[in-house]
Amino acid sequence: MNLHAIWAIYRFEMTRFFRTLLQSFVSPVISTSLYFVVFGAAIGSRIDQVEGISYGAFIVPGLIMLSVMTQAISNASFGIYFPKFIGTIYELLSAPVNFLEIVVGYVGAAATKALFIGVVILGTSALFVDLHIQHPFAMVMFLLLTCLSFALLGFIIGIWAKNFEQLQLVPLLVVTPLVFLGGSFYSISMLPPVWQAITMFNPVVYLISGFRWAFFGLADVSIGLSLLAIGGFTALCLAAIWWIFRTGWRIRQ
Template identity: 65%
Template sequence: MNVHAILAIYRFEMARTFRTLAESIVSPVLSTSLYFVVFGAAIGSRMGDIDGVGYGAFIIPGLIMLSLLNESISNASFGIYMPKWSGTIYELLSAPVSYVEVVIGYVGAATTKSVMVGFLILLTARVFVPYEIAHPVWMLCFLLLTAVSFSLFGFIIGLWADDFQKLQVIPLMVITPLTFLGGAFYSISMLPPVWQKITLFNPVVYLISGFRWSFYGVSDVNVAVSVGAILGFLALCLVAVWWIFRTGWKLKA
């Protein structure tokens, strides 16, 4: 394992983050703060508890997950797309660095950025609503597993994309709608029975439900199913990345 190569990629990506601190860190935190103001304070004050949890506190896991998914995908996809766009990826591929080390470097940096944003949002939420974390270890596990999985997914998107527009297609047209419809702002038990069954086909439901359970001990689906869904998606992304580097798909001109 070429640790120096991994650290070089990791440090380069993290340095880029701190050069664009406003866009990388501050912007998602401020955007999420607006959700707390609108949904937590304005609307939440007019709503009762959901599963014994105040509405302002109830939406915290959903808002963190919303930012975590988008930031993980965006950071990883942009990180690997830029070398493709500039042509420097061929220097990286010809260097004595394995694809495993390349993936660890890029995905590790994207995961770090996403987790930083997640913790900052968690701290920001304390300003607006009181909350407790019932299972802090599980909360950290869900946070890390989700960040790693979707950073890998973003890495795949970055390899697939042919232009900057494609980098935003999946986060804006797929991930964000699925998150809003996946129980980020409500419990799926509040839906009519038919829609409850339909919603279970939304994979983001399992992410948000498991993450919410780690906070308050309540969930819409079985926690074991949530863990299985995350691990299954992680395995699928790992297989996809292995296949891409093995075949050279989107890498060889």
């Protein structure tokens, strides 16, 4: 494996991120604060606790997942789309670099950026609520897997997109609604039985449930199903990327 090529791609992407570090740092802090003001104060005044957890603390895993998923997709999709847009991707494809090294470089940088945002939000949340993480290893594992899997999805979207509008299509119209409807700010058990059954078809439910279990030991679905869901999603994305580079779909066209 060409580690020099991977590091060159990774460093280039991270340099672009550090040029806007202040924006990358301030934006999630402000957004998280607003969520706590709106959800914590407005809704939290009516919902004191959810399954024995204060509502302010209960929404923290959902806030982190919402930001991590969207940031991982956005960074990875833009990272690979921009070389397509300006034509430099052909130089990359003609270089002695295989598709795995390209994916590791771009996806690794996008996952790192999303992880940074997740840590920032976690630190900001600790200023508003008292957090005790019951399973820190599981929390880190779920966070890393989510950053990686959604960065892979973003990479696919970046190759699929034909214009800048399509880059935002999936995060805004698909991922964000699924996160909001996936138990980010409420427990699935609070829904009527019919809606509980329908919600189980939302794949984001399993990610948020597993991540929340790492914090509080509470989950809407079993931890095994959560791990199976994120593992299967990651494998599916990897298979799709392998097929894209094998066939040249939307790359050589």
